[in-house]
Every structure is written in C-alpha cells, then in structure tokens.
Amino acid sequence: MTAPAIRIDDLRVVRGGALVLPGLSCEVAAGSVTGLLGPSGSGKSTLMRAIVGVQKVAGGSVAVLGHPAGSAALRTRVGYMTQAPSVYGDLTVRENLVFFGGVLGQPKETVERVLTDVALHEHGTRVVSSLSGGERARVSLAAALLGEPSLLVLDEPTVGLDPVLRRDLWELFHRLALQSATLLVSSHVMDEADRCDALLLLREGRLLAQATPSELRARTGERDLDAAFLRLVESGA
Amino acid sequence: MSTQVTLAVALRVLRQLRHDPRTIALALGVPCMLMLILQQLFGRSSPVFQQVGTPLLGLFPFVTMFLVTSITMLRERTSGTLERLMTTPLHKVDLLAGYGIAFALLAVVQVILVSALAFGLLGLEVAGPKWLVVALAVANAVLGSTLGLFVSAFAQTEFQAVQFMPAVVFPQILLCGLFVAREEMADWLRVISAFLPLTYAYDALARTADDRLDARFAFDVAVVCASIVLAVALGAATLRRRTE
Numbered sequence: 001m002t003a004p005a006i007r008i009d010d011l012r013v014v015r016g017g018a019l020v021l022p023g024l025s026c027e028v029a030a031g032s033v034t035g036l037l038g039p040s041g042s043g044k045s046t047l048m049r050a051i052v053g054v055q056k057v058a059g060g061s062v063a064v065l066g067h068p069a070g071s072a073a074l075r076t077r078v079g080y081m082t083q084a085p086s087v088y089g090d091l092t093v094r095e096n097l098v099f100f101g102g103v104l105g106q107p108k109e110t111v112e113r114v115l116t117d118v119a120l121h122e123h124g125t126r127v128v129s130s131l132s133g134g135e136r137a138r139v140s141l142a143a144a145l146l147g148e149p150s151l152l153v154l155d156e157p158t159v160g161l162d163p164v165l166r167r168d169l170w171e172l173f174h175r176l177a178l179q180s181a182t183l184l185v186s187s188h189v190m191d192e193a194d195r196c197d198a199l200l201l202l203r204e205g206r207l208l209a210q211a212t213p214s215e216l217r218a219r220t221g222e223r224d225l226d227a228a229f230l231r232l233v234e235s236g237a
Numbered sequence: 238m239s240t241q242v243t244l245a246v247a248l249r250v251l252r253q254l255r256h257d258p259r260t261i262a263l264a265l266g267v268p269c270m271l272m273l274i275l276q277q278l279f280g281r282s283s284p285v286f287q288q289v290g291t292p293l294l295g296l297f298p299f300v301t302m303f304l305v306t307s308i309t310m311l312r313e314r315t316s317g318t319l320e321r322l323m324t325t326p327l328h329k330v331d332l333l334a335g336y337g338i339a340f341a342l343l344a345v346v347q348v349i350l351v352s353a354l355a356f357g358l359l360g361l362e363v364a365g366p367k368w369l370v371v372a373l374a375v376a377n378a379v380l381g382s383t384l385g386l387f388v389s390a391f392a393q394t395e396f397q398a399v400q401f402m403p404a405v406v407f408p409q410i411l412l413c414g415l416f417v418a419r420e421e422m423a424d425w426l427r428v429i430s431a432f433l434p435l436t437y438a439y440d441a442l443a444r445t446a447d448d449r450l451d452a453r454f455a456f457d458v459a460v461v462c463a464s465i466v467l468a469v470a471l472g473a474a475t476l477r478r479r480t481e
Contacts, residue, residue: 015481052324056479070478075326086317090256091249099252102245103327127256143321 003066005030005151005182006051011060013046020046021205023060028184028198033177035196036186037229043205044186045083048153051184052080065150076104079149083156085140089129093120093139096128097146104147114142117172119165134160141169145176152176152183158192170195190226201229208232238330246327246335247342250309254343264305264343268297268351276359290361291446292415292439294351295370298344298378299435300406306340306385307398314389323478332476333469336386337379344378345371364448373445376461377438383468384434390475409435414443434464 006028013021020043028034036044049055050062053070062069065077087096097111115121118138123131128139141157152173158166170192173183177197185196193199194213201208201216209216209232213225222228254261272294279286313319322332348371355361363370388405392398412422412430419427419436430436441457444450 054320054323054479056481072326075324078324080321080324082317082320084317086321088249088253088318089316090253095249095252099245099249100321100325102248103242103322103325105241105326147325 002030004028005032005065006184007061007063008047008051009061009063011047011050011062012058013043013050013055014058015046019205021050024205024207025060026200026207026210028182028200030182031177031180032197033173033183033185033195034198034200035193036184036200036202037190037193038188038202038208040188042202044188044202045155046205047202048080048155048184048186052078052153054080074151076147077150079144079147079152081141081144081152081154081157085128085133085136087128087136087139087143090127092125092127093131093142094124096139097142100143101146106146110146110148114145117145118142119168134162134165137161138165148181150181152181154183154185156186156188158187166192190229193225201232203233238328238334239326242327242331243334243338246332247338250336250339251342253309254339260305261343264301265347265350268294268301268347269354271297272351272355272359272361276355276361281360287362288446289415290355290359291363291370292442294348294355294361295374295377295442296410296413296415296435296438297351298347298374299381299438300402301347301381302340302344302378303381303385303406304399304402305343306336306382307389307392307401308395310336310386310389311392311395311398315393319476320480323476329473329476330469333383333386333472337382337469340382341375341379344375348374348378363446365445365450369445369450370442373438373441373458373461376458376465377435380434380438380461380465380468383465383472386472387468387475390472406435409433412436413439415439434461437461437464 004027008024008026011021011024038044046055050057051064051069064074067073094111097114098108101111115124118141120135120138120142123135128136137157137159144152144154158169173185177183198212199216200210216225216228217223220228220231222231275290276286352367352371356367384405388401389398392401412426412433413435419430437457437460441454441461444454
C-alpha cells in the first residue's frame with residue numbers, strides 16, 4: 001500500500017459563524033480518480049479549499065502528499081480549479097494560460113498541450129469573456145493542468161458541458177491518473193460517480209460513505225447510485 | 238521573490254490594459270484635457286496657472302493609478318484569480334511589484350504626454366529640471382497604485398471601490414497645501430496634513446517648480462518613498478493565502 005495522497009483528520013471549518021465541516025476524516029488514495037459527491041451546500045468546495053490550503057480551518061489536520069496542506073513545497077505540485085472559472089475575462093485564452101504558465105515556470109509548449117487536452121486549441125485567440133460558460137470552465141481547467149501537478153483538485157469541472165465533452169474530460173482524468181497523478185473531482189450529479197475509482201459522499205458537512213461505486217451498490221443493494229445515496233441518507237448512516 | 242514571476246504579472250496587467258483601449262485613452266487624455274482647461278481658465282501667464290500647473294501635473298497619476306489599481310485588484314479578489322494564484326509559488330511581493338511596474342509604465346506615458354502639452358504648447362514654466370517633475374509624478378503614480386491596492390481589500394464591490402477615491406484622495410488634495418498654504422491652515426488640519434503622503438508629494442513638486450531643491454525637498458522625497466514602502470507592506474498584509 002502506498003501512502004494516501006490526502007489524509008484528513010477531524011477537520012473542522014467555520015464559515016460565517018456556521019460549522020460547515022464539523023469534524024471530517026477521510027483519505028484519498030494516490031493515483032486514483034476520487035469523486036467528491038454531494039448536494040449543493042454539503043461542504044464540497046470548503047473541503048477542496050482546505051485541501052489546497054486557502055481555507056481558514058478551525059481545527060484538525062489536512063496532509064497533502066506528505067506535507068501540511070498549503071505549505072510552500074506543495075505550490076508547484078497541486079493544481080486547483082475553483083467552481084467559478086477563475087481566469088481573466090479581459091484576456092484571450094492563450095494570454096491567460098501563458099500568464100499562469102509563467103507563474104509556474106512552464107514553457108510555452110505546455111500551454112499548447114493543455115489547450116489540446118481541454119479541446120480549446122481553436123479558441124486560443126478568443127477573449128475569455130466572449131466564451132460560453134462551459135468553454136470558460138475549460139480555460140480554468142487548462143490553467144489547473146499547467147504545472148503537471150501530482151494532485152489535481154477540480155471543483156465541478158464538468159458542469160454545463162455536453163455529454164461528448166464530459167466523456168472526453170473523464171477520459172483525460174483517467175489518463176492523468178495513469179501517469180501517476182491523483183485527482184479529486186467534485187460533482188453534484190450522481191451519474192458521474194460511476195466514472196470514479198473511489199467515492200466520498202458528503203452531506204451537510206459529514207462523510208456519508210467512503211467506498212468504490214461497486215461497494216456502494218453492494219452495501220445498499222441498489223443498482224442506481226442515486227438510489228444508493230438516498231438509501232444511505234435514509235438509513236442515517 | 239522571483240523576477241520571472243514579477244515580470245509575468247506586469248506583462249499580464251499590461252495585456253489586460255491593451256484589451257481595454259478606452260481606459261488607456263481616458264488615462265492619457267483626461268489629464269491633458271484638464272491641463273488645457275486650467276490654462277484657458279486662468280490664462281497662460283497668470284500666476285495661478287504657473288503656480289498650480291506643475292503640482293497638478295505631478296498629482297494626476299496618483300489619482301488615476303489609485304483608481305485603476307483598486308478596481309483591478311478588487312476584480313482579482315472577487316473573480317477567484319487571486320485565490321488561484323495563492324495556491325501557486327507566486328509570492329505576494331511578486332504580485333505587488335508586478336502591479337507597480339505595469340502601472341508605473343502607464344504613468345510614464347501619461348506624464349510624458351501631459352508634460353509635453355503643458356511645457357510645450359501651454360507655456361507652463363518650471364525653474365527646476367523638468368525630468369524631475371516627470372520622475373516625481375511617476376513616484377506618485379506608484380504611491381497611488383500601492384494605496385489603491387491596499388484599500389481594495391476593504392471594498393466588496395466596484396461601487397465601494399470607486400467611493401474610496403473621494404474618501405482617500407480628496408482630503409489629501411484639499412490638505413496638501415495646493416488650495417491653502419499649510420501655514421495658514423487651522424492647527425488641527427495642519428496636524429492631519431502632516432500625516433498625509435500627498436502633502437510631501439505636493440511640496441516636492443512645488444519646490445521643483447521654484448528650483449528650491451534644498452534639504453526640505455530631500456525630506457519630502459524620502460517621505461514619499463517611505464510611504465510607498467509602508468503602503469506595500471500594508472497591501473501585502475491584506476493578501477492572505479488563507480481566507481474564510
């Protein structure tokens with residue numbers, strides 16, 4: 001067994017006076033594509049922010065690739081895509097990536113490679129604010145891929161994309177995992193759960209289950225993962 | 238701190254400006270227009286134009302860059318790009334220096350244009366060296382930039398950020414000695430003005446106009462430089478890797 005890529009122990013986060021994560025513990029296996037699933041407001045984004053080290057935490061510990069989350073050693077090794085596309089709307093697609101690449105010390109060829117990865121090669125010279133929401137999200141994803149990170153934390157990367165593009169991106173995620181990257185991908189749609197090696201099911205800041213899709217089916221006796229999620233909620237797990 | 242990252246930030250800010258030609262046109266054109274109005278209002282050889290022209294020329298970039306930086310930085314904070322940058326090796330100082338370089342370059346162009354107009358066509362005269370007026374104006378631009386960056390932390394919306402301009406800039410312009418000499422101010426106003434960086438920026442420009450480059454001038458310049466360093470430190474303190 002290799003060490004987990006992420007190890008979280010009793011993580012507590014308070015936002016705006018509310019306890020968003022009341023003491024969460026879980027692990028993410030290295031080299032896996034792990035899905036972080038749960039309804040909107042379940043604490044997915046907060047957990048991801050804690051993992052990349054931009055979230056103030058009230059207690060507990062988060063270890064990423066053997067270092068405390070947010071430590072300087074991790075800044076070239078973790079790629080992060082926020083839920084809202086965090087790129088410059090007034091720059092072109094390529095100018096955005098050249099900038100983020102420059103910050104990470106990446107050569108220009110890397111920019112062309114990630115543009116191809118997210119199928120935006122033909123849109124390189126377009127200003128980001130003129131793109132559709134899905135295209136903008138892919139620019140943001142491309143920026144997260146730039147540094148060839150060991151850990152990719154992607155907050156709802158496939159929202160609003162057509163099925164073909166979604167399939168292509170999930171194939172890309174698995175390809176990256178084969179190249180020994182670890183991916184943590186959040187989603188609020190359960191039909192994406194089947195594309196993950198492992199699942200973290202989150203509800204109201206608590207971990208409902210940590211399992212593979214097939215384990216989840218076996219445990220609940222449901223074929224459908226949506227129904228399995230419901231069963232878990234109702235059984236008060 | 239890394240020069241490569243600093244330059245990447247500066248280049249990116251300049252590229253954003255290039256995509257916004259209207260902002261560039263306004264930043265370069267408005268000071269020229271105001272200088273022309275001032276000269277026409279008082280007349281070429283009037284003592285008012287001659288006395289007020291040079292300090293105003295040197296203070297324009299402060300106002301412009303304060304506004305432009307506070308809005309750009311606010312966008313960076315609200316769009317999530319700052320949060321993304323905080324997960325990268327980028328150092329706070331790289332970001333601050335990159336902004337400073339980009340807006341100082343814009344200020345150089347702005348000041349050269351308005352100086353050429355004022356000293357060339359409009360007949361504004363300075364007894365001291367003209368390059369010194371340009372240099373002081375660029376320093377004021379950097380000061381405006383760093384202050385704008387600092388106050389952007391206290392604004393949640395662009396409406397609020399714009400309101401910081403009259404709140405932070407106007408009192409300094411009123412109290413710097415341009416309208417009423419500091420010796421003639423009420424005591425409490427003079428005390429306040431002693432703590433405002435624009436007081437020293439104005440005094441340095443006025444002394445350059447009269448070619449009184451004495452010890453007090455050197456002190457003024459030192460205070461402006463120290464204010465820039467202080468504003469950078471305050472600005473850096475508002476850039477947090479971790480937020481709520």
